[in-house]
Amino acid sequence: MTKEEILGKLKGIIEPFVENQEALKKLSEETDFIKDLEINSANLVDIILDIEDEFSIEIDNEDMDKMLTVKASLEVIQDKLAAK
Numbered sequence: 760m761t762k763e764e765i766l767g768k769l770k771g772i773i774e775p776f777v778e779n780q781e782a783l784k785k786l787s788e789e790t791d792f793i794k795d796l797e798i799n800s801a802n803l804v805d806i807i808l809d810i811e812d813e814f815s816i817e818i819d820n821e822d823m824d825k826m827l828t829v830k831a832s833l834e835v836i837q838d839k840l841a842a843k
Contacts, residue, residue, distance in 0.1 A: 760840060762837070765814075765833055765836055765840075766833060768813055769810070769829065769833070770786055772806055772813060773806055776805065778797035778798065779796050779797045782795045782797075786829060787829065788828070789828065790828060791828050793827060807826065810832070810836065816836065816839035818835065822835045822839075
């Protein structure tokens with residue numbers, strides 16, 4: 760799966776939780792889920808669970824703590840997919 764495909768799926772997963780729609784339109788690897796998209800921390804847990812379901816991967820607490828930006832999330836997802 761390419762980075763662009765993963766990013767497309769990731770965007771679909773986070774979209775329902777985003778408070779700042781303008782920031783979502785400008786989504787990049789540098790986008791911060793909490794600061795830029797104004798997603799609250801409780802919803803981040805829901806996003807992680809949705810990511811696990813979408814990609815059939817398991818994300819441990821250490822990786823979950825890293826997943827605050829698009830770039831970090833892409834890296835974790837790619838690492839997990841590569842390890843399958």
